[in-house]
Amino acid sequence: MSEPVKLLGSFGSPFTHHAEAALRLKGVAYEFIQEDLGNKSELLLRHNPVHKKVPLLLHGDRAVAESLVIVEYVDEAFEGPPLLPLGDPLARAAARFWAQFAVDRCSRTLFKALWTPDGEARRGLVAEAKDNLALLEARLEGRRFFGGDEIGYLDVAASGLAWLAVLEELAGVGRSMMGEEEFPALCRWHGEYTSHEAVKACLPSREQIMAFYAGIKERLALLAKSMQK
Amino acid sequence: MDHQQEKVQLFGMWASPYVYKVKWALSIKGVEYEYVEEDLWNKSRQLLKHNPVHKKVPVLVYNGKPVAESDVIVQFIDDVWKGHGGRILPEEPHERAMARFWARFVPDKLSPPIWKWFTTAGGEEQDAAHDAAMEQLRVLEEELAHGGNEFFAGDSVGLVDLSLGALAYVIPMYEEIIGERLVIEERFPSLYAWMGRFLAAPPVKDHLPPMEELKLRFRAIREYFVKNA
Numbered sequence: 433m434s435e436p437v438k439l440l441g442s443f444g445s446p447f448t449h450h451a452e453a454a455l456r457l458k459g460v461a462y463e464f465i466q467e468d469l470g471n472k473s474e475l476l477l478r479h480n481p482v483h484k485k486v487p488l489l490l491h492g493d494r495a496v497a498e499s500l501v502i503v504e505y506v507d508e509a510f511e512g513p514p515l516l517p518l519g520d521p522l523a524r525a526a527a528r529f530w531a532q533f534a535v536d537r538c539s540r541t542l543f544k545a546l547w548t549p550d551g552e553a554r555r556g557l558v559a560e561a562k563d564n565l566a567l568l569e570a571r572l573e574g575r576r577f578f579g580g581d582e583i584g585y586l587d588v589a590a591s592g593l594a595w596l597a598v599l600e601e602l603a604g605v606g607r608s609m610m611g612e613e614e615f616p617a618l619c620r621w622h623g624e625y626t627s628h629e630a631v632k633a634c635l636p637s638r639e640q641i642m643a644f645y646a647g648i649k650e651r652l653a654l655l656a657k658s659m660q661k
Numbered sequence: 662m663d664h665q666q667e668k669v670q671l672f673g674m675w676a677s678p679y680v681y682k683v684k685w686a687l688s689i690k691g692v693e694y695e696y697v698e699e700d701l702w703n704k705s706r707q708l709l710k711h712n713p714v715h716k717k718v719p720v721l722v723y724n725g726k727p728v729a730e731s732d733v734i735v736q737f738i739d740d741v742w743k744g745h746g747g748r749i750l751p752e753e754p755h756e757r758a759m760a761r762f763w764a765r766f767v768p769d770k771l772s773p774p775i776w777k778w779f780t781t782a783g784g785e786e787q788d789a790a791h792d793a794a795m796e797q798l799r800v801l802e803e804e805l806a807h808g809g810n811e812f813f814a815g816d817s818v819g820l821v822d823l824s825l826g827a828l829a830y831v832i833p834m835y836e837e838i839i840g841e842r843l844v845i846e847e848r849f850p851s852l853y854a855w856m857g858r859f860l861a862a863p864p865v866k867d868h869l870p871p872m873e874e875l876k877l878r879f880r881a882i883r884e885y886f887v888k889n890a
Contacts, residue, residue, distance in 0.1 A: 482766065482800060496758045498765060509754040521740035522726050528733045533714065567714060 435492030437462040440476050442469055442486050444636045444644025446539070446592040450499035451487040451506070452634035453588045458512035459630075500531060503588055515585040530571055530578070531589030537564040539592035542610075546603045547656035558609055565615055572617040576624050583628060593618065594626055598641040664742070669694035670722040672708050674701055675870055676878055678827030679731040680719040685823055686735045688864035690746040732764065735823060747817045747864070760814055763804060764824040771797045775828070778843070779835045779879075780886035791843065798849055801825070805851040811858060818862050822855075829856040830869065834876050838883055 439455065439462050441448030455462050467476055467486050479495035480488045489496040489505065496505045507515040517523040541564060545557035568590065571578060578586035596610055612619045626635055636644070645652065671687070671694050673680035687694055699708055699718050711727035712720045721728045721737065728737045739749040750757050774793035781787040805813060813821035833856075836842050846853040859865060 482770075491755070494755045496755070496762070498762055501758050501761045501765070504761065505754055505758040508757060521737050522723070522728070524740060525728045525733050525737040528736065529728070529730050532730060532733070 436490075438465055438490040439463070440465045440467050440473070440479075440486050440488040440490070442467050442644065444640050445486065446595050447499040448487040449591055449634060449636070450588055451489060451502040453583075453591060453631050454503040454506040454515060456630040456634050457515060457583060457588070458506055458510045460506065460510050460512070500535070500589060503585060507585070513582060515579075515583075515588065517579075517584065527578075527584065527586045530568070530586050533564070534568060534586065534590040535592065538568055538590070542593075542596060543599075544656050545609065546599055546605065547653045561609055562614070565610060565618060569615050569618050572621055574617065577621065583625070583631065587621075587625060590621075591625060591631075594622055594635065595641060598638050599645065602642060602645055664745075667724055668722075670697060671695070672697045672699055672705075672711065672720040672722070673718045674699050676875055677718055678831065681827055681868065681870065682731045682823050683719045683721060683734050683738070684868045685818065685826060685864050686738045686749055688868055689749060689818060690738055690742040692738070692742060692745075732824075735820065739820075748819065749823070750820050751814050756814065760820040763801075763813060763821040766797075766801070767821075767824040767828070771801065771825075771828075775832070775835070775843070779839065779883060782887040782890055783839075791841065794843060795848075798844065798852060802849045802852050805855060812855070812862075818859065818864055822859055826859060826865070829859045830872065830875075831879075832856070834872075834879055838876070838880055 437455070437460055439448075439451055441451065441464060443464075443466055452464070465473075465475070467473060469486070472484060475490075476486065476488055477484055479490060480497045483497060485497070487497075487499055487502060489502045491505075491509065496502050503515065516527055538561065541557055541561040545554055545561055548554040548557055571586075575581075577583050578590065593610065597608065600608055610618060610622075625631060669687075669692055671680070671683060673683070673696060675698060684696075697705075697707070699705060701718070704716060708718070708720065709716055711722055712718075712729045715729060717729070719729075719731055719734060721734045723737075723741065728734050735749060750760055771794070774790050774797060777790035778787060778794050781790055808814070810816060812818055813825075818826075832844055836844075844852055844856065860869070
């Protein structure tokens with residue numbers, strides 16, 4: 433008898449998506465519990481007392497927090513196609529290295545740029561984000577996914593980029609920072625990722641993303657400001 | 662895995678705690694390697710070739726293939742030399758997830774307030790950083806005490822210990838330089854005991870930085886920050 437799997441998350445958040453995508457890709461049945469971030473449940477606070485954040489995975493009575501930690505856990509605890517390549521330590525190391533890069537240097541930098549008011553600081557952030565995106569672009573090397581023919585760990589970690597178009601719309605950005613001319617492989621990847629059967633089922637719609645972020649727009653500007661350390 | 666014909670190099674710098682983390686990991690596995698000291702003001706062509714993205718140390722080069730980012734390197738070492746020496750990550754998936762979670766806690770939540778405390782002149786701001794550091798130390802103390810083991814995941818040095826490791830010699834140095842205690846034995850009995858145990862552990866004790874030089878370096882760092890506040 434397999435133990436029940438619950439995912440506490442906030443639909444619309446790219447970090448919650450990391451965890452959901454992993455579950456879907458492994459074919460794990462789970463119950464999604466939508467958390468109200470303004471009024472966190474007792475279940476969340478009890479099982480993630482350190483960070484009090486989503487996503488949080490509950491597998492039976494075992495709790496796992498931090499989105500990429502959850503992705504690795506799901507990869508290791510359940511049967512199904514491997515997210516991190518098996519039996520190839522160098523490939524696994526490369527996936528982990530680039531995943532950290534995608535989250536910290538691409539998604540995070542783009543996010544900061546989005547919510548920083550126009551000016552020199554913003555221009556610097558945009559330039560930095562584009563330099564980093566170029567490195568990620570090169571990693572694709574004409575393949576469908578970072579993982580090759582199938583979605584893997586790095587694709588899931590880079591999925592935050594799929595939020596960019598909607599967020600740019602919300603922030604009122606004229607021209608995308610991840611334009612097709614400059615980043616053809618990434619844009620193609622974006623199409624492949626967002627139309628994948630398993631992933632599609634847990635990708636929030638444009639409206640859902642808008643709703644999630646519109647509610648916290650002011651907090652985001654403050655958050656971006658506080659990230660400048 | 663055939664370990665006969667392999668060549669391992671570690672590019673590092675004598676004062677970097679991340680380099681020591683990798684040295685300790687290699688020591689746990691009993692790996693022989695060539696160490697290359699880098700002058701970070703005059704980086705070698707080899708380093709720039711092996712880590713073009715971040716241009717930092719540590720970089721591990723395994724049979725000519727580079728691996729960068731200390732957390733990634735440590736997991737790589739555990740993968741490649743599986744079955745040799747001690748385990749760095751536990752066997753069971755949930756325990757592995759817990760190890761990864763707590764390993765991240767150190768750079769994400771603990772190190773920032775400690776660094777802030779060390780680089781801020783005496784006064785209200787420094788006191789606030791000290792309090793914030795104590796709060797995070799309390800969380801770690803509870804986790805360590807709750808486990809009831811010699812080290813975080815058992816009776817030998819593992820991933821979390823490696824992540825926290827350098828603080829075992831850095832915190833006492835900071836305390837001496839500032840003239841204020843942080844890890845007081847009565848307040849943090851488990852952590853305090855762990856610090857001594859860690860520094861005396863077989864994979865660590867013969868691989869520590871030159872303490873007097875490090876102390877001088879830290880003094881200079883504090884002076885710089887306080888002066889340029």
